[in-house]
Amino acid sequence: MTRLPARRPEATAPVAGRPDRWSKLDLKVSPYVYVAPFFVVFAVVGLFPLLYTAYVSLFDWRLGDDTAKFLGAGNYTELLADPQFWNALLNTVSIFLLSSVPQVIVAVAVAALLNTNLRLRTGFRMGVLVPYVASLVAVGIIFGNLFGVNYGLVNSVLDMVGIGRIDWQANRLASHIAIATMVNWRWTGYNALIVLAAMQAIPPEMNEAAMIDGAGPWRRFTSITLPMLRPTIIFVVITSTIGGLQIFTEPKLFSAMPGSDTGGSTGQFQTVTLYLYQSAFDNQRLGYASAIAWVLFLVIVIAAVGNYFITRRLAR
Amino acid sequence: MTRRPGFLVYGLLVAFILGSVFPIYWSFLVPSHGNDILTDKVPPLLPGGNFFSNAQQVLDTIPFWHALMNSVIVSGSVALSVVVFSTLAGFAFAKLQFRGSNVLFVLVVLTMAVPTQLGIIPLYMAMADFGWAGHLQAVIVPNLVSAFGVFWMRQYLADAVPSELIEAARSDGCSMIRVFWHVAVPASRPAAAMLGLFTFMQSWNDFLWPLIALDQNNPTIQLALEQLQAGYYVNYALVLAGTTLATIPIFLLFVAVGRQLVAGIMQGAVKG
Numbered sequence: 001m002t003r004l005p006a007r008r009p010e011a012t013a014p015v016a017g018r019p020d021r022w023s024k025l026d027l028k029v030s031p032y033v034y035v036a037p038f039f040v041v042f043a044v045v046g047l048f049p050l051l052y053t054a055y056v057s058l059f060d061w062r063l064g065d066d067t068a069k070f071l072g073a074g075n076y077t078e079l080l081a082d083p084q085f086w087n088a089l090l091n092t093v094s095i096f097l098l099s100s101v102p103q104v105i106v107a108v109a110v111a112a113l114l115n116t117n118l119r120l121r122t123g124f125r126m127g128v129l130v131p132y133v134a135s136l137v138a139v140g141i142i143f144g145n146l147f148g149v150n151y152g153l154v155n156s157v158l159d160m161v162g163i164g165r166i167d168w169q170a171n172r173l174a175s176h177i178a179i180a181t182m183v184n185w186r187w188t189g190y191n192a193l194i195v196l197a198a199m200q201a202i203p204p205e206m207n208e209a210a211m212i213d214g215a216g217p218w219r220r221f222t223s224i225t226l227p228m229l230r231p232t233i234i235f236v237v238i239t240s241t242i243g244g245l246q247i248f249t250e251p252k253l254f255s256a257m258p259g260s261d262t263g264g265s266t267g268q269f270q271t272v273t274l275y276l277y278q279s280a281f282d283n284q285r286l287g288y289a290s291a292i293a294w295v296l297f298l299v300i301v302i303a304a305v306g307n308y309f310i311t312r313r314l315a316r
Numbered sequence: 317m318t319r320r321p322g323f324l325v326y327g328l329l330v331a332f333i334l335g336s337v338f339p340i341y342w343s344f345l346v347p348s349h350g351n352d353i354l355t356d357k358v359p360p361l362l363p364g365g366n367f368f369s370n371a372q373q374v375l376d377t378i379p380f381w382h383a384l385m386n387s388v389i390v391s392g393s394v395a396l397s398v399v400v401f402s403t404l405a406g407f408a409f410a411k412l413q414f415r416g417s418n419v420l421f422v423l424v425v426l427t428m429a430v431p432t433q434l435g436i437i438p439l440y441m442a443m444a445d446f447g448w449a450g451h452l453q454a455v456i457v458p459n460l461v462s463a464f465g466v467f468w469m470r471q472y473l474a475d476a477v478p479s480e481l482i483e484a485a486r487s488d489g490c491s492m493i494r495v496f497w498h499v500a501v502p503a504s505r506p507a508a509a510m511l512g513l514f515t516f517m518q519s520w521n522d523f524l525w526p527l528i529a530l531d532q533n534n535p536t537i538q539l540a541l542e543q544l545q546a547g548y549y550v551n552y553a554l555v556l557a558g559t560t561l562a563t564i565p566i567f568l569l570f571v572a573v574g575r576q577l578v579a580g581i582m583q584g585a586v587k588g
Binding site: 023026027028030031032034035037038039041042045046047048049050052053056110113114116117118119122124125126127128129130131133134135136137138139141142143144145146148151153156185189190193194196197200242246248249252253273277280281286289290293294296297300304 | 320321325326328329332333335336337339340342343346354355359401402404405407408409412413414417420423424427429430431432433434435436437438439440441442457458459460461463466486489491492493496517520521523524528537538541542544545552555556559562563566567570574575577578581582583
């Protein structure tokens with residue numbers, strides 16, 4: 001290669017001073033080469049599986065089957081008439097609401113606390129992040145133990161204060177609360193940091209002006225901070241929707257019968273993803289499970305869009 | 317605004333953090349005493365001396381070191397690959413002009429909303445066809461790139477690399493890949509470290525896909541933990557000793573880099 005430096009003596013040369021053919025090609029092709037790996041890998045392991053899931057969902061596709069029978073919308077009509085699916089969907093929504101609503105409220109409160117002029121600021125910020133770092137499986141096992149019926153710490157405390165024991169695994173609402181507690185425990189601190197970042201981006205002049213106008217701390221919080229946080233709260237709500245509706249590990253590990261995919265003896269805390277898993281890998285019905293995946297996908301999209309509008313209104 | 321907050325603020329924050337740490341502490345307390353404390357009316361608050369014997373039993377029950385090694389290999393290669401590909405693509409989107417770049421970037425952002433979890437059935441079928449089921453590459457390959465990573469690096473590099481520097485390097489005759497290596501890579505270091513850390517932890521904690529793709533003889537640490545409590549009789553001292561053992565490495569990492577992790581989450585939040 002006889003590639004010479006393209007620099008000219010009269011300095012301030014434009015980008016392509018005097019590019020030879022190779023350099024021109026380099027300039028043109030390189031960007032595509034750099035972004036290509038993402039698109040190629042995503043197409044193969046992200047997009048293709050999602051579309052192929054739609055295809056599989058049209059068949060009676062058993063695990064290890066070579067000749068799948070075409071059903072058309074059969075899986076979907078079966079699914080819509082399947083009480084276990086509706087039960088799972090109801091559980092998922094219930095657990096999701098029990099986890100995301102208190103979580104956003106507490107996260108904003110913790111962020112407000114962290115947004116003061118604290119000593120040991122970094123220490124406190126790291127402290128609230130500890131649960132986020134803990135392994136999800138460990139968390140599931142630990143909370144399963146804490147919420148144990150006979151030997152769980154939570155029940156011991158309830159017993160001591162005179163409320164009495166609650167069967168966290170068997171009672172439907174109680175199991176949802178216990179699972180939501182795991183989710184909240186894990187994510188509240190993380191979300192508090194995200195909200196804190198948005199709080200710190202609020203120009204201090206706004207608060208100062210309001211203070212001069214005689215607005216107290218509470219008034220400043222509701223009239224300045226909360227409206228300014230709206231985009232961040234929308235972001236937090238939507239990410240927790242996408243994650244929350246796919247919840248799997250927590251209910252899977254919460255079962256009193258470890259390793260089971262039924263979500264309790266009567267499916268009282270079986271979520272949609274858990275039902276998907278059970279349909280695919282216990283019942284070996286891949287087509288049916290694929291139909292569940294697509295319906296869940298639609299539910300997530302609808303919920304995310306719906307949440308966007310609701311949150312936009314509420315935080316106005 | 318420089319006034320120090322009062323006792324109430326510290327009290328509430330300390331209470332929140334104690335609540336955050338307590339379950340993890342409890343999971344260490346039980347194996348350090350033994351199953352007996354589960355039946356105690358008032359459980360002890362200080363650790364006892366049984367932890368090592370329970371930990372030893374964990375090592376005898378599950379292939380702990382093997383699983384830990386698997387997790388390190390999987391999370392390490394996923395983090396490395398995500399960082400490399402995200403920096404490349406982020407650099408192109410932030411600093412290079414090319415036809416269709418806006419459309420392509422919008423596509424990247426849109427893919428962030430696609431829950432890849434929902435594609436597990438075809439992925440599982442593909443892995444079975446390739447004969448990858450049970451092997452680590454079945455867990456690594458589907459996670460080689462991340463839309464969030466591309467987005468993150470683009471946002472960072474857009475500010476971090478002055479366009480004049482790229483132009484100067486180009487007019488000095490630098491090829492694109494040398495510009496990338498000598499200008500973009502050094503500038504991207506803080507963001508790349510952050511992304512690597514994030515990806516590592518996420519991959520370390522992944523459960524659903526490894527559960528499908530791997531088998532019991534070749535588990536990641538999360539799967540090994542789950543094996544500990546499978547069965548009719550659950551020995552909690554043993555199981556919780558396992559969770560503690562598995563938590564130690566990730567906590568050492570957290571202690572070492574927690575400060576940067578906090579800064580990164582906050583920085584990403586403002587930009588994102």
